[in-house]
Amino acid sequence: MDFDYSPKVQQLQARLNAFMDQHIYPNEARFHAEIEANRAAGDAWLPTRVMEELKELARAAGLWNLFLPESELGAGLSNLEYAPLCEIMGRALWSAEAFNCSAPDTGNMEVLARYGSAEQQRQWLEPLLAGRIRSCFAMTEPAVASSDATNIESSIVRDGDEYVINGRKWWSSGGGDPRCQVFVFMGKTDPNNPSRHQQQSMILVPRATPGVTIERQLPVFGFDDAPHGHSEIVFENVRVPVANLLLGEGRGFEIAQGRLGPGRIHHCMRLIGLAERALEHMCRRSLGRVAFGKPLAQQGVTLERIAEARILIDQARFLVLNAAHMMDTVGNKVAAKEIAMIKVAAPNMACRVIDWAIQVQGGGGMSDPFLAPAYAAARSLRLADGPDEVHRNQIGKLELARYQPPSAPR
Template sequence: MDFEYTDKVKGLQKRVTEFMEDHVYPAEAVFEHQLEGFRRAGNAWQPTPIIEELKGKAKAAGLWNLFLPESKLGAGLTNLEYAPLAEIMGRSGIGPEPFNCSAPDTGNMETIVRYGTPEQQEQWLKPLLDGTIRSAFAMTEPAVASSDATNIESSIQRDGDHYVLNGRKWWTSGANDPRCKVMIFMGKSDPTHQNRHQQQSMILVPMDTPGVKVLRHLPVFGFDDAPHGHAEIDFENVRVPASNMLLGEGRGFEIAQGRLGPGRIHHCMRLIGRAERALEMMCKRALSRTAFGRKIADQGVTRERIANSRILIDQARFLVLNAAFKMDKVGNKHARQEIAMIKVAAPAMACQVIDWAMQVHGGGAMSDEFGLAHAYASARSLRFADGPDEVHRNAIAKEELSRYLQKP
């Protein structure tokens, strides 16, 4: 493949970079100040005015919904074209949302585009694309090892023109946010089906449905990630119309595979940007600080870490571009190994680069002073999100072994 970006992508890179420099980076401190004010007032779970302001500016600039390949509803970009733009957005913890390109909304919108009915798209996709609401994805459960999606125990039972949902979910990102109006819920609609991959279904659940109870928010290494957050939710006899079913009963595992592919690679694209910013911070800090009579940048161990960071970041970027290229050419299903590879490589890379940046910054890096601790926590969490490393490594190994099993 040709790694050279097209003129169209280069133009968008320039525009997104300028928007980040002019609006997003200066807004980071404002965001934290506004959020801290909400925390002191006793309620961090409310939209910050600065983010809503940035969304209006990005929409006015035509930098809106840049994802959604193979859909007229997006910007008409392929996965390969979107990758460098997501990387730029990922440089900031608040970067993706102003462009309406943040998780889990991007994955949910792609799901509804691919599998939703016209009525479902009108009710939920349109306001999500407009950025007037947000969404959540309720899959993981506290009582089972959810890395194996066939373990899911939550139930979806037909009752006339409705389905009744029962179960407990957690790590439902975004459900604490008052802008979150709908969830995609995964549960078992036919637990006795002989094919264990056809026991599950996915269904749209409005947040205000009776029986939906957000029990608590779950901090990540002490960070609440407000106002987005991660919730534990109880579903008790939740009744939703049968028309809310996505694609059909027994198609939940199929939808999950289609949804998680783009979601996984989007995380990796953004992680590369965050690692790039950590490397920049590392270099600037190393050049500005002196220890034992020499600039930290002149210490051999620091130079080794800077060099290795550049190697690791570029390796991950090329893996991302290769996976995106294959997704565009042969589809998400046939690119599953490449997606699995980058999903293992990118979070591990980001954790290592951010860790080295923290060492150069010294003890202050463990505080909120530089944003590195939060960046590390976010990167580390992505070794679990959308499937843990072990699951992806197992899939990669099975794919490799299958090549030899097929030989006579």
């Protein structure tokens, strides 16, 4: 593949980097200060004023909905073209929202664009693309090992012109945001289907539907992750119209796989941006901090870690670009191994690089306003969208399949 970015992508990179320099980095302190003020007032999940201002600036700059491939609704970028832009956004944990390119909305918009009916798109996709509302993806459950999505127990039962929904979900990102107006909910419509992958369906649940209760916001290593956050939600005898079903009964697993492929590459590219910035922190700190009579940058262990970080980041980037190229050229199904590989490689790389940056920072690194939440975010992504173990198993099976003897003709 050609690793050179096209002139279009290079122009977008320059514009996006300029926006980050002019608007994102200078507003990091203000963003966190507004969250603290909201928290002190009793609701850390209220939208911040600075984010709403940044959204208007990004929209005016033409840096809006860059993420949506294979659709006229987005910027018309391929996965390979979007990847380096996603990396730039990842340099600040919260900045992707300013460009309407943040999870879980990106994945939910892709679901609606690919699988939604015309009416579902009118009601939910259009306001999401405009940034007027936000959404939540409700899949993981506390009572079962959700790394195996066929374990999901929540029920979706048809009753006349409605479906009745019951279940408990958690790690439902974005559920606590007051702008969240719709949940993409996964449950079983046919638990007795012989095919374990055709028992599940996905359905749209409006936030205001009776029976939906957000019980709590889940902390991540002590961080509440506000104003994004992750909710534990109870759905009790929730009734929605039959028309809210996505694609058809038994198609939930298919939709989930279509949703998670692009989402995984987005997470991985943002992690590369996060790791790049952590490496910058490590280098600047090591040049200015003296221990045992010389700068940390002259200590052998620090030099080794800086070099290793550079190698690991570049390795991960090339893996991600290759996966993006394959997704664009042969499709997500054929690129399954490459997608699984980056989902293991990128979070582990980011955890290691950020950990080294914290170590160079010293005691202050554990409470550094960038490094500490960056580590928590990177570590969580070794579980989100499938744990390392599931992806490694898939990679191993696909690799072994290359050496299986061909089936004998019948």
